[in-house]
Amino acid sequence: xxLKVAVCIVTWNSAPDLPGCLESIGRLDHRPLEIxxxxxxxxxxxxxxxxxxxxxxxxxxxxxxxxxxxFAAGMNTAFARTDAPFVLTLNADARPSPDYVxxxxxxxxxxxxxxxxxxxxxxELDACGMRLxxxxxxxxxxxxxxxxxxxxxxxxVFGATGAASxxxxxxxxxxxxxxxxxxxxxxxxxxxxxLCFRLRERGWEVIYEPTAVCEHRRFNLPERRSGMPAExxxxxxxxxxxxxxxxxxxxxxxxxxxxxxxxxxxxxxxVLLRERxxxxxxxxxxxxxxxxxxxxxxxxxxxKVNVDPWFRVHGIAI
Numbered sequence: 001x002x003l004k005v006a007v008c009i010v011t012w013n014s015a016p017d018l019p020g021c022l023e024s025i026g027r028l029d030h031r032p033l034e035i036x037x038x039x040x041x042x043x044x045x046x047x048x049x050x051x052x053x054x055x056x057x058x059x060x061x062x063x064x065x066x067x068x069x070x071f072a073a074g075m076n077t078a079f080a081r082t083d084a085p086f087v088l089t090l091n092a093d094a095r096p097s098p099d100y101v102x103x104x105x106x107x108x109x110x111x112x113x114x115x116x117x118x119x120x121x122x123x124e125l126d127a128c129g130m131r132l133x134x135x136x137x138x139x140x141x142x143x144x145x146x147x148x149x150x151x152x153x154x155x156x157v158f159g160a161t162g163a164a165s166x167x168x169x170x171x172x173x174x175x176x177x178x179x180x181x182x183x184x185x186x187x188x189x190x191x192x193x194x195l196c197f198r199l200r201e202r203g204w205e206v207i208y209e210p211t212a213v214c215e216h217r218r219f220n221l222p223e224r225r226s227g228m229p230a231e232x233x234x235x236x237x238x239x240x241x242x243x244x245x246x247x248x249x250x251x252x253x254x255x256x257x258x259x260x261x262x263x264x265x266x267x268x269x270x271v272l273l274r275e276r277x278x279x280x281x282x283x284x285x286x287x288x289x290x291x292x293x294x295x296x297x298x299x300x301x302x303x304k305v306n307v308d309p310w311f312r313v314h315g316i317a318i
Contacts, residue, residue, distance in 0.1 A: 004032045005101055005166070006084035010074035011037060014092035015044040017217075019053045021092050026055025030101040035060040036078040040068040046092075070187030070235075071162065079181055084169065089192075091163040093217040094118070103212035104166040107154065112171030112204025113196070115160035116212030117151060126216045129157030129208035130193060131314040135259035136244055138193040141208075141314060155315035157208045158307070159196030164214040171204045177298055183242075185292075188232055190239035197247045200310070201303040208315065230277040237267065238281035245285075246296050252308055 007025055011018065025035060035058055039047040047062050054060040061081055065074065075089060086108070088101060096116075104114040118126040118140075127140035128151035140161060142151050160167075162182075172181045175198040182191045196206060244260075271278045285292070 002031060003086060004034065004084040005030060005086045005088055006082035007033060007035045007088045007090055008075060008078035009037045009090050009092055010040065010071050011042060011046040011092050012040040012068060013042045013044045013046060015046045015049045017092040018046060018049045020095060022053045022055055024095040027098045028096065028101050029098050033058050034082060034084060036081045038063045038065060038074045038077045040065050040074055072182035072186045072191040073184035075182050076180060076184065087167045087169055089162045089165055094164045095215040096164060097213045100212045100214055103209055107207050107209040108168065110205060111207045112199045113160045113165055113167045114207045114209055115165040116214050117210045118164055118214050118216040121215060121217055126218055127161045129315060130159030130161060130196060132158050132311045134256050134311055135263040136256060152210050154210060154318045155208045156318060157206055157315050158310040159193055160206050162192035163216050171199060175199055175202050177295060186239050186242060187235045189236045190243055194243055197307060198299065200307045201305055203304045233275060234278045234281050237278045238284055241285055245292055246299050
């Protein structure tokens with residue numbers, strides 16, 4: 001008997017995207033499925049649209065939050081509403097192909113997460129797994145590149161985007177800290193990379209499966225930063241330091257100091273000159289330092305695997 005997969009979606013003013021997203025879920029060939037939609041206090045009727053466009057034959061639970069919890073806490077709320085052994089995190093602007101879940105499940109043996117080939121409506125690649133750089137950036141492999149078949153081989157990758165990836169519930173429960181799977185302090189942006197650090201540090205594998213294809217429109221891109229809401233940019237800045245605070249080791253600090261410091265100084269200059277609305281990120285980190293350092297101690301204390309090699313490789317063929 002096939003195992004149940006829960007499709008978890010967090011919405012915030014996502015009404016225009018939801019009909020197409022839910023229609024694509026209805027076309028998935030895997031069964032059984034269930035859908036959990038958590039809405040972050042949308043003002044455009046997103047929850048009503050989700051209920052109205054629920055695919056026939058697939059249970060859908062719609063959960064209303066009275067405030068914008070962000071993607072991380074919203075996903076945690078969705079996870080708490082299901083006991084399915086596998087969870088597909090899906091953005092409302094994603095459109096998985098009918099065999100997407102089936103192909104991801106076929107690669108799931110022994111893995112904590114599997115992600116597919118995400119492509120933009122223009123045909124360019126969006127994400128083929130996640131990689132790390134020496135200045136502590138986490139990048140979607142292939143982002144913005146034409147698809148020339150350069151990511152056509154299944155590979156072990158550092159991480160998987162939260163936009164359309166399948167997670168093993170056992171792995172998510174294993175890496176949870178104080179019952180939190182995604183860290184709600186991230187709110188939005190980089191929370192998927194932080195989760196992948198914990199998965200890899202606990203010994204869970206992350207796999208990229210190129211035959212599983214999902215269209216992803218994606219709005220939040222680095223080159224569009226000036227057009228993003230101030231709150232999103234502030235969280236993005238804050239979260240780059242959270243990521244390192246939780247996971248950077250002394251040896252890694254030495255090896256990556258120069259490129260990372262150069263990036264940090266560039267970010268500070270940019271904020272001072274062009275994005276002063278993000279200055280609050282620095283004060284937030286200082287005000288919450290004791291709580292954050294305590295969380296670091298918990299994460300480091302449960303660590304089994306050194307992830308430093310992933311700063312030097314972009315993928316390993318299976």
